[in-house]
Structure formats: structure tokens, C-alpha cells
Amino acid sequence: MNRVEKVSRRGFLGTAIGAGALVLGVQIHEADAATPAWMPSVYLGLEPNGTAVIVAHRSEMGTGIRSVLPMVVADELEADWKKVRVEQAVGDTKYGSQNTDGSCSIRDFYDAMRQAGATARLMLEQAAAKKWNVPVGECKGQNHFVVHTKSGKKAAYGELVKAASALPVPKKDDLRLKPESEFRYIGKEMPTIDQADHTRGAGKFGIDAKMPGMLYASIERPPVLGAKLRSFDDAAVKGMKGVVRTATIEGFKPPHVFQALGGVAVLADSTWAAAQGRKKLKVEWDLGPNASFDSAREKAEILAKVKQPGKVVRNVGDVDKAFAGAAKVHEASYYVPLLSHAPMEPPAAVAEWRDGKVITYAATQNPQAVQEAVAGAMGIKKEDVICHVTLLGGGFGRKSKPDYVCEAAMLSKQVGKPVKVVWSREDDIKFDFYHANAGMYMKAALDEKGKPTAWLHRSVFPSIGSTFDASAEYGQEFEMGMGWVDLPYAIPNHRAENGAHKNHLRIGWMRAVAHIYHAFAIHSFVDELAAAANRDRVEYILDLLGPDRHVPIEPVGMKYWNNDQGQDKFPVDTARLKRVLQVAAEKSGWANKKPSKGRALGVAAHRSFLTYVAAVVEVEVDDRGRVTIPRVDIAVDAGQIINPERARSQIEGAAVFGTSLAMMGEITAADGRIVQSNFNNYPVARINEAPRVTHVHLVPSKAPAAGIGEPGVPPIAPAITSAIFAATGKRIRELPVRKTKLV
Amino acid sequence: MIQLKVNGSAKKFDGDPEMPLLWYLRDVLDYTGTKFGCGAGLCGACTVHVNGEATRSCVTSMKDAAGKDITTIEGLGAKSEHPLQTAWKQCNVSQCGYCQSGQIMQAAALLKAKPKPTDADIDTAMQGNICRCGTYQRIRQAIQIAAGVKA
Numbered sequence: 001m002n003r004v005e006k007v008s009r010r011g012f013l014g015t016a017i018g019a020g021a022l023v024l025g026v027q028i029h030e031a032d033a034a035t036p037a038w039m040p041s042v043y044l045g046l047e048p049n050g051t052a053v054i055v056a057h058r059s060e061m062g063t064g065i066r067s068v069l070p071m072v073v074a075d076e077l078e079a080d081w082k083k084v085r086v087e088q089a090v091g092d093t094k095y096g097s098q099n100t101d102g103s104c105s106i107r108d109f110y111d112a113m114r115q116a117g118a119t120a121r122l123m124l125e126q127a128a129a130k131k132w133n134v135p136v137g138e139c140k141g142q143n144h145f146v147v148h149t150k151s152g153k154k155a156a157y158g159e160l161v162k163a164a165s166a167l168p169v170p171k172k173d174d175l176r177l178k179p180e181s182e183f184r185y186i187g188k189e190m191p192t193i194d195q196a197d198h199t200r201g202a203g204k205f206g207i208d209a210k211m212p213g214m215l216y217a218s219i220e221r222p223p224v225l226g227a228k229l230r231s232f233d234d235a236a237v238k239g240m241k242g243v244v245r246t247a248t249i250e251g252f253k254p255p256h257v258f259q260a261l262g263g264v265a266v267l268a269d270s271t272w273a274a275a276q277g278r279k280k281l282k283v284e285w286d287l288g289p290n291a292s293f294d295s296a297r298e299k300a301e302i303l304a305k306v307k308q309p310g311k312v313v314r315n316v317g318d319v320d321k322a323f324a325g326a327a328k329v330h331e332a333s334y335y336v337p338l339l340s341h342a343p344m345e346p347p348a349a350v351a352e353w354r355d356g357k358v359i360t361y362a363a364t365q366n367p368q369a370v371q372e373a374v375a376g377a378m379g380i381k382k383e384d385v386i387c388h389v390t391l392l393g394g395g396f397g398r399k400s401k402p403d404y405v406c407e408a409a410m411l412s413k414q415v416g417k418p419v420k421v422v423w424s425r426e427d428d429i430k431f432d433f434y435h436a437n438a439g440m441y442m443k444a445a446l447d448e449k450g451k452p453t454a455w456l457h458r459s460v461f462p463s464i465g466s467t468f469d470a471s472a473e474y475g476q477e478f479e480m481g482m483g484w485v486d487l488p489y490a491i492p493n494h495r496a497e498n499g500a501h502k503n504h505l506r507i508g509w510m511r512a513v514a515h516i517y518h519a520f521a522i523h524s525f526v527d528e529l530a531a532a533a534n535r536d537r538v539e540y541i542l543d544l545l546g547p548d549r550h551v552p553i554e555p556v557g558m559k560y561w562n563n564d565q566g567q568d569k570f571p572v573d574t575a576r577l578k579r580v581l582q583v584a585a586e587k588s589g590w591a592n593k594k595p596s597k598g599r600a601l602g603v604a605a606h607r608s609f610l611t612y613v614a615a616v617v618e619v620e621v622d623d624r625g626r627v628t629i630p631r632v633d634i635a636v637d638a639g640q641i642i643n644p645e646r647a648r649s650q651i652e653g654a655a656v657f658g659t660s661l662a663m664m665g666e667i668t669a670a671d672g673r674i675v676q677s678n679f680n681n682y683p684v685a686r687i688n689e690a691p692r693v694t695h696v697h698l699v700p701s702k703a704p705a706a707g708i709g710e711p712g713v714p715p716i717a718p719a720i721t722s723a724i725f726a727a728t729g730k731r732i733r734e735l736p737v738r739k740t741k742l743v
Numbered sequence: 744m745i746q747l748k749v750n751g752s753a754k755k756f757d758g759d760p761e762m763p764l765l766w767y768l769r770d771v772l773d774y775t776g777t778k779f780g781c782g783a784g785l786c787g788a789c790t791v792h793v794n795g796e797a798t799r800s801c802v803t804s805m806k807d808a809a810g811k812d813i814t815t816i817e818g819l820g821a822k823s824e825h826p827l828q829t830a831w832k833q834c835n836v837s838q839c840g841y842c843q844s845g846q847i848m849q850a851a852a853l854l855k856a857k858p859k860p861t862d863a864d865i866d867t868a869m870q871g872n873i874c875r876c877g878t879y880q881r882i883r884q885a886i887q888i889a890a891g892v893k894a
Contacts, residue, residue: 061839196823242758391839392839424782425783652880687874
């Protein structure tokens with residue numbers, strides 16, 4: 001993947017489209033044909049005026065990645081950041097994976113970005129050496145100049161572009177990567193390129209994209225997953241002011257993957273007119289088998305299933321024997337409901353079908369998935385889908401599933417004009433790919449000090465696998481590998497079991513994914529065990545983690561997912577988990593803040609996305625049972641940190657996201673239809689409900705870069721509920737907290 | 744014919760008088776800095792000033808906007824240098840950035856009414872504005888910096 005090569009101007013940013021055709025902040029890079037820019041890598045070009053054009057191939061949804069990866073390129077290039085222009089890549093496999101998901105952008109592309117920058121710098125140094133007739137070893141790229149170190153002679157990068165572009169691309173072994181001491185941007189507090197735009201409303205999101213002559217669509221979708229359109233009556237819609245026509249969208253063929261759900265669309269000359277027209281549609285559906293689906297009944301089923309043996313997915317020692325001989329056992333069941341992503345910008349895209357091709361501007365986390373899904377829907381080659389990536393008003397996993405882009409493309413082909421699809425908030429809440437609801441049963445055998453000698457953990461949940469295989473009933477390797485089969489505790493007997501369960505809704509990954517429910521059950525249970533043993537929580541967890549070691553994870557019937565990384569490079573390292581726990585305890589003042597009535601701390605330490613995080617949450621519960629969170633301390637070891645400022649902001653945000661799902665988030669279905677519709681009945685944390693302040697403590701680490709966008713989320717919910725227990729004596733085994741009366 | 748002023752310019756509108764101001768600003772005038780978030784006055788992403796008051800444009804009809812003076816994020820500060828915009832940049836508040844126009848417009852109305860807001864004032868004024876990325880502590884910090892009050 002990391003092979004650097006020269007590419008043509010045309011290959012650089014995909015197919016050029018009509019100049020001025022689109023009003024967007026991210027414009028196609030316009031190189032003058034007479035003085036072409038030089039592109040030594042797919043990620044990097046230099047214009048003759050010296051401007052470095054760096055391609056952001058990952059999507060920007062708030063992590064800062066479209067600034068931070070280019071900063072890595074700029075650093076190795078020795079570019080002056082003021083002379084760098086970042087351009088957003090279209091979807092194209094030549095960039096490698098563009099799926100901005102799984103907290104892996106830095107981990108997977110840090111080396112490639114450094115190599116791209118170092119390659120261009122070396123070629124500029126070689127061009128200067130040739131020009132001055134000196135050894136290349138005496139020439140050094142420095143802040144957008146090549147300097148001859150012996151004489152002090154300088155040449156601007158722009159002056160060297162022409163000569164450099166005639167040179168062969170150097171081999172990887174010939175590159176000289178900068179030592180850490182010479183880093184300009186890596187590891188520094190650099191602001192992102194979008195901050196200023198966001199303060200003046202100038203950032204361009206999917207919802208802001210326009211194409212000339214486009215129509216706005218509002219779509220009535222099947223109310224139950226798999227329902228089929230029986231008939232519709234649009235007589236009342238025709239002739240409404242602004243309404244142009246109606247159109248149908250064919251339903252999906254199982255498995256649904258990222259296909260459009262189908263339905264009836266009203267197309268109009270404004271968002272408002274389309275929405276008004278939709279209200280007048282009369283649509284009849286054949287609801288199908290999911291129409292009897294009911295969340296309350298499903299929850300009871302799941303909580304019954306976890307009491308029964310399931311498929312063994314990890315097995316260490318002999319749990320049954322240990323339970324048989326145990327002096328004391330402790331058991332508990334936990335439940336986490338369905339959740340919706342609810343990004344502030346709902347799914348939005350504009351697409352045009354033109355001459356057998358599709359051009360789209362979409363808020364997407366994965367433009368290559370857009371290419372595939374749209375190509376599948378239209379019966380064309382994926383190369384004929386040109387996907388321009390806008391800014392994303394939040395993603396959280398929702399926008400890696402491009403059903404809404406398919407809708408826009410399918411409608412455009414029917415109406416012969418570009419079509420913009422913007423989901424209403426009700427559409428977003430009712431037709432999401434939901435975060436799975438899960439039931440967990442935990443049982444531990446305890447020694448005389450209250451430490452587990454055996455640990456049984458059963459989980460039952462509808463699998464994300466059902467999105468790709470309609471018959472899937474068991475968890476996928478990656479779902480099992482998320483903070484479950486990789487339990488790092490020093491317990492001699494350990495078994496994990498997964499019970500079968502079918503989906504009745506679209507199930508998809510949401511920020512931190514299966515870690516959310518596994519972390520809630522595991523760390524809540526640990527808190528219960530520590531409480532039963534009357535032990536200090538931090539000391540108890542340290543004891544559970546045991547000696548400093550790498551824990552080999554050997555699940556049954558599958559390999560350990562480990563974010564698709566080897567355990568040699570990214571082992572499960574108890575020393576790192578203990579370290580973040582100790583830092584969080586120290587910084588929060590854990591030892592000196594003993595629980596008092598209505599005010600207490602809770603703690604959880606969890607490894608996810610190869611990053612080690614410990615959170616200490618302080619809660620206050622007033623005499624009416626209202627919970628506030630005055631302070632959170634989170635210690636993070638994510639390996640090498642490229643931009644500490646954005647790393648902190650991600651963890652601050654994760655504390656709020658975790659608070660939302662812990663305190664208030666719940667999606668339910670009745671008669672196969674989602675009950676919730678908007679922020680009134682699917683609340684998320686507001687400024688007065690979020691943690692008042694989150695202190696992020698980045699633990700210095702020599703380990704390779706790991707994830708930062710998601711790992712802050714999993715420990716928040718169990719830390720909150722453990723704190724509530726310490727403050728009130730109320731044990732919460734089911735989220736969200738708001739369903740439990742605390743006084 | 745509805746007449747109104749947007750960011751200081753006189754405008755005329757002869758479309759559906761029930762159309763929310765939000766869609767007029769976005770679809771007709773192309774002031775896309777004002778965002779859609781919920782369509783029901785629940786999230787604050789669409790906040791603009793109507794005669795100086797922070798208002799949810801998604802639930803304000805054009806007929807109710809008639810004769811009013813509307814300010815959007817694009818018209819907030821000369822050269823985008825309202826003290827809040829400066830403080831927002833100083834604190835690197837934004838993550839995805841989508842809700843921030845609404846947050847800043849809401850905060851600007853707060854500071855106009857209460858130039859030195861307390862923590863509780865900030866809670867009260869800002870709780871209608873959702874940020875799903877969770878930038879609240881920096882929003883609070885930026886308001887305090889712009890107002891010159893201590894955290």
C-alpha cells in the first residue's frame with residue numbers, strides 16, 4: 001500500500017467536472033495545463049508557485065483527521081503549513097481504505113503519510129543538489145526551502161518543482177525520515193484547518209451541497225423493516241405549490257446491506273415543499289413478518305436467553321468445576337437498549353445521474369462504499385460513481401452506510417435531474433442502523449478475599465452481521481473481540497458464551513460499537529464484586545489485572561479480532577491498563593474523595609481500539625434523584641499522539657457521548673415501528689447534563705499510534721452507574737439511568 | 744408579498760407564507776451557515792436573531808418573519824470578528840462544526856442580554872443547543888473568555 005509513485009494530474013483527484021458547476025467549499029484543484037502541478041504521490045502535489053497540495057483521503061466528521069494526516073505529510077515534506085492547501089479526495093481505491101471508521105486513520109496511514117512527504121522532500125533536495133552541483137547529503141529541506149548546509153545557499157520549493165518532477169521517484173530505503181526532535185507539526189498543538197470556517201458558518205456539509213437544477217426529495221419509507229409498497233395515492237400531492245412530481249424507490253433485496261429502504265418520494269423545488277407534499281401522500285404497505293416485533297418482548301427474550309448456555313467463544317480453565325467448588329458466587333444480568341447515532345446533520349446527499357454515470361456530493365464516512373452501493377443500485381461500474389466528500393455534521397458510524405446516497409442517485413435517474421435527499425430528524429431516528437441492544441449475564445466464583453476464581457459471561461444481541469447476511473444469528477468476530485473475549489483479568493477459569501438472536505431492524509456499528517455493552521456489563525460487575533468484598537475499587541481492579549504482562553487472547557472457533565492487528569505489535573498489555581488507571585485515580589484525587597451522601601466517584605478501565613483508557617466520574621445525586629456530573633478525569637494511553645489538542649477534544653466529546661447513552665438514550669419498537677422520533681423522546685446530553693468539565697490526561701507512550709475517536713466512550717457508562725451506586729446505594733443494571741428512580 | 748431584512752439587506756418573498764425561515768435562508772438565499780437539526784425547535788442548530796432575539800428559524804414561519812430584521816451567522820460580526828468568534832477559535836471549540844453557528848448565535852444573544860453571564864446563566868441560555876460531538880465545556884469556556892468572566 002505504501003508504494004509512492006508519480007501520478008498524472010487527472011489521476012490525482014479523479015474525474016474533473018464542469019468548472020463552476022457546483023457551489024462547494026472544497027473545489028477541484030485547478031492546475032494550469034501549461035504549468036502542471038507535480039504529484040510525486042497520490043497524497044501530495046506541489047504547484048510551481050510552491051504551494052503544497054495535500055490530499056485528505058479520510059472523511060472529516062469532527063476528529064480533525066483531514067487536518068492531522070496532512071500535517072504528517074507536511075512535517076516530513078518540511079513544508080511551511082501556511083503554504084499548504086488541503087484538498088478532499090474523491091472516492092478511489094488508489095488511496096487505500098477511505099472508510100473513516102474504527103479509529104484507525106492514524107494507525108493505518110501515519111507511515112504512508114510520512115513516506116509521501118519524505119519522498120517529495122528528497123526529490124527536492126536531489127534537484128537542488130543537481131542545480132548547485134553539490135552532494136545531496138549537504139542539501140536539506142527546511143520550511144519550504146532546500147538549504148545547502150555548507151554554504152547556506154537556499155532555493156524555494158517552488159523554484160525546484162520543475163527539476164524535481166523530472167527525477168525518478170526514490171526507493172523507500174533511500175528516504176531519510178525525520179528524527180522526532182525535528183518534528184514541526186507531529187505531536188504539536190496545531191489547530192485544524194476548519195476551525196475558522198465553523199465560526200462563520202462557512203464549512204460546507206452534505207446538506208449544503210447544491211447542483212444546478214436539482215430537485216429536493218422527501219421520502220416516505222416502509223415503516224417496518226422489509227415492508228413492501230402495496231399502493232399509493234398522490235392525488236392530493238399533485239398541483240401543490242412547489243411540488244414537481246412523485247416517484248417510487250424499489251425496496252431492497254436481502255441482505256439489506258447499504259441498499260435504499262425503498263418508498264415513495266415527493267420531489268419539489270424546496271426542502272419545505274417536498275416535506276409538505278409527503279404529508280399528503282397516502283401509502284399502503286404489506287408490512288411483513290417484522291410487524292409483530294416489540295422491544296419489551298424482545299428484552300424479556302434476551303434476558304431469558306442469557307440464562308441458558310450459548311456457543312462457547314472463549315474458554316480458559318474449567319469454569320464449571322470452579323463454580324461447583326466455590327464458597328461464594330455472585331451473579332447479575334445487565335441490559336443495554338437499542339441506540340440511534342443521531343448526528344446533528346442527518347443523512348444528506350445530492351446526486352446526478354448523467355450519461356450512465358453518477359456524480360454525488362455526500363456527507364459520507366466511506367466514499368468507496370458509496371461507489372459500490374450506488375453502482376449496485378444503478379447497475380453500473382463503481383468507477384462510474386464519482387463521490388465527492390463534503391464535511392460531515394457528525395458521523396458516529398451512521399454515515400459509513402450510504403443508503404441515502406443510493407436514494408438520491410435512484411431518484412435522479414428517474415426524474416432526469418440532480419436530486420438532493422435530506423433526511424428529517426424523524427427519518428433519521430426511525431430508519432437508522434441501530435446500535436444493538438444486548439443482554440449480558442455474569443457469574444463469578446469468589447475466593448475468601450472476594451476475588452474471582454471463575455468468570456462466566458454470556459452475551460445475546462442482534463449482530464451487525466445481519467446487515468450483510470440476513471440469516472446471521474451469532475456475533476461476528478469483531479463484535480466478540482470488542483472488550484469481551486479479550487477480558488484481560490488474571491482469573492484462572494474464564495468462559496464466554498454467545499447466544500443466538502435474530503435481528504428485526506437494521507443493526508449497525510455506532511461509536512465504540514460492541515464495547516459499549518460489554519464494557520457496561522463487565523465493569524458494572526467488577527464494581528459489584530468489589531462492593532461485595534468491601535474493597536477500594538481502584539485497588540480491586542489493579543488486583544484483578546494482576547501482574548504486568550501481555551495476555552494472550554485465544555478465543556474459541558475464531559481468531560482474536562484485535563482491530564485486525566497482530567498481538568505481537570498490539571498485545572493486550574495489563575501494565576498499560578494499570579498505568580492509566582493509576583493516573584486517572586491520582587489526577588482525580590480518588591484516594592481523598594470518599595463517597596458522601598449524594599456525591600461519589602466511579603471508575604472503569606477499558607482497552608478498546610488498541611488504546612487504554614481509565615475514567616473516573618464524579619456524580620452528584622440531589623434529593624429529587626437528579627444526577628449531575630461535575631467532573632470527569634480520563635487517562636489515555638493511545639500510543640504515539642500526533643495532535644494532542646484534537647486527541648483531548650475527542651476524549652472530552654466521548655465523555656459526553658458516553659453520558660448520553662448512559663443517562664438517557666433508548667430506542668424501542670412497537671408493532672415493528674420505532675417509537676421515538678426526535679430529540680424530545682430520544683434525548684441526548686445538553687450543556688447542563690453533560691459532564692461540567694472533563695480533564696484528559698494523555699499518558700506519554702512509546703507504543704505505536706492506536707485509536708482516539710472511540711476509546712473514550714466505553715468506560716463512561718459503567719463509571720457513572722458505579723458512582724451512582726456509591727452515592728445512593730442504587731445498583732443500576734439496565735441503561736438508560738433515567739428509567740431508574742433514584743430516590 | 745413578505746418583506747424582511749436579512750443581514751442588513753431588504754428582501755422580498757412571495758412563496759408559501761408557512762415556509763419556515765430556515766428553508767428560506769438555506770434554499771432560497773443560500774445562507775447555508777444556518778443549519779437544520781430537528782425541525783421542531785429542539786436542538787438550536789437553526790438559531791438566528793430576529794430583531795436581535797435568538798430564535799429557532801425552523802419553527803418560525805415566513806409570515807411571522809415579515810417586517811423583521813434577521814441576522815444569520817454570516818452577518819454576525821464584521822469580518823467574522825465578533826468576540827465570540829474569536830474566542831471560539833482560541834478554544835478550538837469545533838469538532839464537526841455543524842451546530843456551532845447556532846451555538847454562537849445563541850451565545851451572542853446571551854451576551855447582549857447579560858454581558859457578564861454566570862455559570863447558571865450559560866446553562867439556562869445554552870441548554871436548547873445540542874452538540875452531539877460534545878464540545879460543551881469549550882463552548883462554556885469560549886463564552887467566558889468573550890465575556891471576560893472567570894471560569
